[in-house]
Amino acid sequence: MSKPLVAYFSASGVTARAAGEIAQAVGADLYEIRPAEPYTRADLNWMDERSRSTLEMNDPACRPAIAEPAEHMEQYDTVFVGFPIWWYVEPRIVDTFLESHDFSGKTLIPFATSGGSGIGKAERSLQEHCPGAAWKRGRLVNSGAAAWAKSVLGL
Numbered sequence: 001m002s003k004p005l006v007a008y009f010s011a012s013g014v015t016a017r018a019a020g021e022i023a024q025a026v027g028a029d030l031y032e033i034r035p036a037e038p039y040t041r042a043d044l045n046w047m048d049e050r051s052r053s054t055l056e057m058n059d060p061a062c063r064p065a066i067a068e069p070a071e072h073m074e075q076y077d078t079v080f081v082g083f084p085i086w087w088y089v090e091p092r093i094v095d096t097f098l099e100s101h102d103f104s105g106k107t108l109i110p111f112a113t114s115g116g117s118g119i120g121k122a123e124r125s126l127q128e129h130c131p132g133a134a135w136k137r138g139r140l141v142n143s144g145a146a147a148w149a150k151s152v153l154g155l
Helices: 014-026 052-057 092-099 120-129 145-153
Strands: 005-008 029-032 078-084 107-113
Touching (some): 005 014, 014 078, 014 107, 014 145, 078 092, 092 120, 107 145
Parallel strands (some): 005 029, 005 078, 078 107
């Protein structure tokens, strides 16, 4: 089995902490999906219909640019994909990441953080954006990220 990768997008640091726990627990490499144009506090104000995050999420075709592409993706057979839940699904920048690589035949495992939404709708959305991958069931990891990740990999 090759070394897994934990690829994640985090707007506030919550998902970053979970991603770090997972990577450490399973001995994975870590890759942050960072936007080319960082989000400001105003950009993340979901109550403002003109905020950047709201505009992006209201446009299904939106694909925010990533600051630095993930390199050597061919070396990973298993990729954990982490994100905060935005509008019941993954942020559009996660779609940018998924559509930038060929994940055919690779195992993808979603994880998310959320203040109240489940991961089910996001899982369906992810699979639509990346149908060639073998998707495992994901989980909200507001707590217990390390133990969950180990169990998914049978460690």
